[in-house]
Amino acid sequence: xxxxxxxxxxxxxxxxxxxxxxxxxxxxxxxxxxxxxxxxxxxxxxxxxxxxxxxxxxxxxxxxxxxxxxxxxxxxxxxxxxxxxxxxxxxxxxxxxxxxxxxxxxxxxxxxxxxxxxxxxxxxxxxxxxxxxxxxxxxxxxxxxxxxxxxxxxxxxxxxxxxxxxxxxxxxxxxxxxxxxxxxxxxxxxxxxxxxxxxxxxxxxxxxxxxxxxxxxxxxxxxxxxxxxxxxxxxxxxxxxxxxxxxxxxxxxxxxxxxxxxxxxxxxxxxxxxxxxxxxxxxxxxxxxxxxx
Amino acid sequence: xxxxxxxxxxxxxxxxxxxxxxxxxxxxxxxxxxxxxxxxxxxxxxxxxxxxxxxxxxxxxxxxxxxxxxxxxxxxxxxxxxxxxxxxxxxxxxxxxxxxxxxxxxxxxxxxxxxxxxxxxxxxxxxxxxxxxxxxxxxxxxxxxxxxxxxxxxxxxxxxxxxxxxxxxxxxxxxxxxxxxxxxxxxxxxxxxxxxxxxxxxxxxxxxxxxxxxxxxxxxxxxxxxxxxxxxxxxxxxxxxxxxxxxxxxxxxxxxxxxxxxxxxxxxxxxxxxxxxxxxxxxxxxxxxxxxxxxxxxxxxxxxxxxxxxxxxxxxxxxxxxxxxxxxxxxxxxxxxxxxxxxxxxxxxxxxxxxxxxxxxxxxxxxxxxxxxxxxxxxxxxxxxxxxxxxxxxxxxxxxxxxxxxxxxxxxxxxxxxxxxxxxxxxxxxxxxxxxxxxxxxxxxxxxxxxxxxxxxxxxxxx
Numbered sequence: 001x002x003x004x005x006x007x008x009x010x011x012x013x014x015x016x017x018x019x020x021x022x023x024x025x026x027x028x029x030x031x032x033x034x035x036x037x038x039x040x041x042x043x044x045x046x047x048x049x050x051x052x053x054x055x056x057x058x059x060x061x062x063x064x065x066x067x068x069x070x071x072x073x074x075x076x077x078x079x080x081x082x083x084x085x086x087x088x089x090x091x092x093x094x095x096x097x098x099x100x101x102x103x104x105x106x107x108x109x110x111x112x113x114x115x116x117x118x119x120x121x122x123x124x125x126x127x128x129x130x131x132x133x134x135x136x137x138x139x140x141x142x143x144x145x146x147x148x149x150x151x152x153x154x155x156x157x158x159x160x161x162x163x164x165x166x167x168x169x170x171x172x173x174x175x176x177x178x179x180x181x182x183x184x185x186x187x188x189x190x191x192x193x194x195x196x197x198x199x200x201x202x203x204x205x206x207x208x209x210x211x212x213x214x215x216x217x218x219x220x221x222x223x224x225x226x227x228x229x230x231x232x233x234x235x236x237x238x239x240x241x242x243x244x245x246x247x248x249x250x251x252x253x254x255x256x257x258x259x260x261x262x263x264x265x266x267x268x269x270x271x272x273x274x275x276x277x278x279x280x281x282x283x284x285x286x287x288x289x290x291x292x293x
Numbered sequence: 294x295x296x297x298x299x300x301x302x303x304x305x306x307x308x309x310x311x312x313x314x315x316x317x318x319x320x321x322x323x324x325x326x327x328x329x330x331x332x333x334x335x336x337x338x339x340x341x342x343x344x345x346x347x348x349x350x351x352x353x354x355x356x357x358x359x360x361x362x363x364x365x366x367x368x369x370x371x372x373x374x375x376x377x378x379x380x381x382x383x384x385x386x387x388x389x390x391x392x393x394x395x396x397x398x399x400x401x402x403x404x405x406x407x408x409x410x411x412x413x414x415x416x417x418x419x420x421x422x423x424x425x426x427x428x429x430x431x432x433x434x435x436x437x438x439x440x441x442x443x444x445x446x447x448x449x450x451x452x453x454x455x456x457x458x459x460x461x462x463x464x465x466x467x468x469x470x471x472x473x474x475x476x477x478x479x480x481x482x483x484x485x486x487x488x489x490x491x492x493x494x495x496x497x498x499x500x501x502x503x504x505x506x507x508x509x510x511x512x513x514x515x516x517x518x519x520x521x522x523x524x525x526x527x528x529x530x531x532x533x534x535x536x537x538x539x540x541x542x543x544x545x546x547x548x549x550x551x552x553x554x555x556x557x558x559x560x561x562x563x564x565x566x567x568x569x570x571x572x573x574x575x576x577x578x579x580x581x582x583x584x585x586x587x588x589x590x591x592x593x594x595x596x597x598x599x600x601x602x603x604x605x606x607x608x609x610x611x612x613x614x615x616x617x618x619x620x621x622x623x624x625x626x627x628x629x630x631x632x633x634x635x636x637x638x639x640x641x642x643x644x645x646x647x648x649x650x651x652x653x654x655x656x657x658x659x660x661x662x663x664x665x666x667x668x669x670x671x672x673x674x675x676x677x678x679x680x681x682x683x684x685x686x687x688x689x690x691x692x693x694x695x696x697x698x699x700x701x702x703x704x705x706x707x708x709x710x711x712x713x714x715x716x717x718x719x720x721x722x723x724x725x726x727x728x729x730x731x732x733x734x735x736x737x738x739x740x741x742x743x744x745x746x747x748x749x750x751x752x753x754x755x756x
Contacts, residue, residue: 004332004717005325007710014706038399040695043688047681049405054677057415058666061422068426132429132654140429140654160655164426168667255405288721292728 012280019273026266029257036255045254052251059244062166066237069164069174070230076134076176077226079127080219086117086124087185087216094192094212098205111196118151118189125153125182133157135178144178145186151193153186155179166236172229181222185215299359300744306360307737310337313363314730318723325718329506332718333498336365368498372521374712375505379512379519381705386513386574388697394462394581395691398589401454404684411680413447414600414666416440421663425656428647429614437659438634438642441622444600445632452593452630455586462582463556467547469575470559473514474545477529480507481542484526488539491525501527516571532569534561556582585690592683594629599671601627604662611646611658620644622662 029035039046093110125145127134136144138160148154155178162175188211195204314335324330340359403409420440423433483504490497504527511517511529518530528538536543543561545568550558559568559575570576601623608622622645624633638644649657671679 002714002719004713004719006717007713009326010706010709010713036405038396038691039402039404039684039688040396040399040691041688043685043692046405046688047685050409050411050681050684051677053405053407054411054415057412057419061419065422065426130427130430132427136654138648138650138652138654140652158652160650160652162654163657163660165422165660165663288724292724 008283012276012284015276016273016280019269019276022269023266023273026262026269030259030262030266033257033259034255035257035262042254049251049254052247052254056244056247056251058168059240059247063237063240063244065164066166066233066240069162069166069172070233070237072129072134072162072164072174073226073230073233075127075129076181077223077230079124079134080176080181080223080226083121083124083182083185084216084219084223086121087189087212087219090114090117090189090192091209091212091216094204094209097196098201098209102201104199107196107199107201111193114189114193114196115151118153118186118193121182121186121189122147122153125178125186134175135181137175137177138162145182151190153183153190155183164233166233166240170236172232172236174229176222176226181219184211184218188212188215298748299357300747301741303358303360304737304741304744306340306362307740308734310335310361310363311730311734311737315727315734317366318727318730321718321723322720322727325720325723329502329509330718331368331370331498331502331505331716334367334369335363336367337361338364366496366498368496368501370501370505370716371712372519374708374715375509375519378509378705378708378712379517381701381708382509382512383516383572385698385701385705387572387577388694388701389513390465390574390577391581391585391694392691392698394458394578394585395687395694397458397461398455398586398687399691401451401458402684402687403451410444410447410451411677413440413444414676414680417444418663418666421659424645424647425660425663428656428659429653431642434642434645434647437645438639441634445623445627445634448593448597448632449630452590452597455590455593456630459556459582459586459590462578462586466559466575466578466582467557469514469578470545470547470557473511473575476507476511476514477537477542477545480504480511480527480529480537481539483507484528484537484539488524488526497525513574514570515573515575532571534569536561553583589683589687590629592679595671596676596679597627597629597632600665600676601625601632603665603668603670607658607662607665608646610649611661612648612651613646614643614648614653615641616651617644618646620646622646 028037036042036045036049093113097107097110122145125135126143132140133142133144136142136157139157142156144155144157145153146156157178159177159179161173163171164174165171188208191208191211192204195201195208314337317333317335321332338361340362342358404411406412417437417440420433420437424437427433483500487497487500487504490500508517508519508527508529511531515531520528520530522528522538524539526539529536534543543563546560546562547557548560549555559570559579560566561568602625605621605623605625609619612618613620620638621635622638624635627633645659647659648655649661666677667675670676674682
């Protein structure tokens with residue numbers, strides 16, 4: 001093939017430009033540590049990366065939800081623990097005063113203590129978290145336990161659930177409502193006080209004691225349920241964090257540079273560039289004119 | 294009987310011819326770096342021999358030559374290679390226009406990053422969950438409002454950038470159309486000059502080079518075909534219509550098309566039909582501007598409307614902290630590029646309808662709003678998947694345009710190398726030929742001296 005001068009020079013220019021462009025790309029990849037800098041670098045990868053990023057955001061939010069649920073459950077469980085202690089104390093008083101022939105004065109003194117226990121139980125029922133009442137269902141801005149008469153409590157909340165979403169489509173109720181958790185105990189305590197003041201040890205040691213025991217059992221059952229839910233949240237949280245680690249790995253694989261490979265590419269391109277420059281300089285200098293006088 | 298002065302004439306012809314050859318070599322060397330220059334070669338031929346057979350003529354020993362003359366200065370160029378180069382140019386212009394436009398769309402959509410529309414949507418869904426977990430207080434609501442504002446702003450900004458891209462393409466289109474028009478006029482005037490020179494018996498080599506360069510430049514912009522004529526003119530056809538020859542040219546008009554938002558439309562002067570420009574940068578610009586860009590704008594608009602309608606439906610069904618219900622979260626008149634929030638809700642964030650049944654601790658409606666993230670709201674896909682599909686499609690199209698451009702450029706370079714091989718100046722070749730003609734010139738001069746000496750002997754001038 002006949003070679004014209006411009007052919008060589010145009011070829012040099014084109015090749016040097018190609019090497020420069022490749023060098024620039026290598027540099028960009030190494031300095032940004034990203035191999036996926038625009039969708040056209042890897043269209044399917046870009047779509048997958050978008051999905052992974054969204055999933056990570058969603059997972060992080062579920063973790064936050066789980067944490068919030070845990071707080072609610074733990075505080076509820078603690079309040080119910082104290083309620084259980086109050087009920088035990090009341091039971092001791094009942095047993096102590098249930099035998100016939102007790103002085104009314106002693107019974108009245110016991111009744112006063114029951115009054116205090118009732119107040120304590122009501123306060124526990126009105127426990128709050130950041131301005132919201134734990135046991136009010138969804139009517140969280142008003143105290144769920146209110147007194148309509150001496151020792152006569154009433155539940156003012158609703159039966160709504162505090163729903164926490166811990167995975168797509170998976171929810172968990174983080175609360176228990178005062179009507180099932182506190183009202184049986186408060187009603188039983190009210191009856192105890194009435195019986196003590198009336199001196200009705202017969203009823204006290206039979207029907208009322210049964211009510212009190214039933215309330216205690218109820219509280220224990222609810223605490224067990226809350227504990228089970230807390231365990232479920234724990235498991236969910238761990239699962240979510242593991243999933244995020246896996247997703248992060250996936251994102252890295254799609255988006256990030258393989259540094260070793262990128263540096264090798266950079267080296268190789270640089271060597272090729274130098275070689276091209278050297279050869280171009282040598283070949284360009286050969287001309288017949290140098291040899292003619 | 295032979296004339297005594299024949300030798301002088303032969304020598305003179307040699308001097309003139311070789312001098313002309315050296316001039317042409319000089320022209321080649323001077324233009325060895327000129328882009329688009331085709332080397333020129335003298336055609337040397339023997340002049341008609343002395344002594345034609347006929348009655349009454351004394352035939353000596355055969356016919357005697359009478360010297361050399363330059364019969365033509367030939368421009369070395371292959372039309373076939375030019376045709377190939379221009380075809381590659383059409384592909385290059387087409388792919389180049391697409392690549393530039395699509396890369397700008399990629400920049401507008403901004404993936405993969407944390408600042409894209411998809412990321413803003415994710416933050417919106419998360420903020421809704423935040424309200425679902427804590428519906429009674431204002432800070433999560435403020436965060437939701439902030440996230441919603443971010444979504445609205447990002448949608449509008451993205452739409453605006455795509456729309457601006459259309460205008461930029463239109464500007465480029467107008468510019469290139471103007472350039473094409475200028476090139477067409479230049480082709481016509483060069484054709485006129487070429488025909489004039491040819492008619493005068495000359496070889497308009499440099500003019501032809503210039504015309505070829507003009508046509509090469511045109512070939513990137515529109516699909517060009519050249520028909521060589523007897524008269525020497527190179528008639529230029531674009532898309533089947535003749536646009537420039539030695540008699541005149543067609544003008545490419547740019548008009549504002551009212552049916553296309555007053556964007557540019559191209560017509561040949563005197564015709565009402567849109568100009569058929571074949572494959573090339575102009576038609577690619579028109580197609581991307583009117584087809585691809587509109588596609589992306591429509592897709593974005595569909596996404597905005599789907600989001601607004603479904604979010605509003607959920608929001609209307611819920612209750613705010615102040616008991617209000619039936620309110621929209623987004624302005625229902627939102628369309629792509631003009632998306633907005635409902636200012637009535639923004640004025641009092643308690644109106645954000647987080648509750649499904651009314652009580653303040655109920656965040657189920659906010660959770661339903663967050664749940665839209667997983668709902669197939671648009672063409673059976675979730676909004677996030679829809680965006681992901683757009684990004685993938687865009688990536689594929691852009692990658693294709695980039696590789697198309699690279700391929701076309703490589704092809705052009707290859708064809709150009711072949712053209713250079715045929716038409717390019719090789720300094721070594723010219724230098725060698727220069728030696729050759731120099732020697733011949735020197736020898737011819739020596740020959741004239743010899744003949745001169747002989748004549749002097751004859752005429753007794755030598756003492």
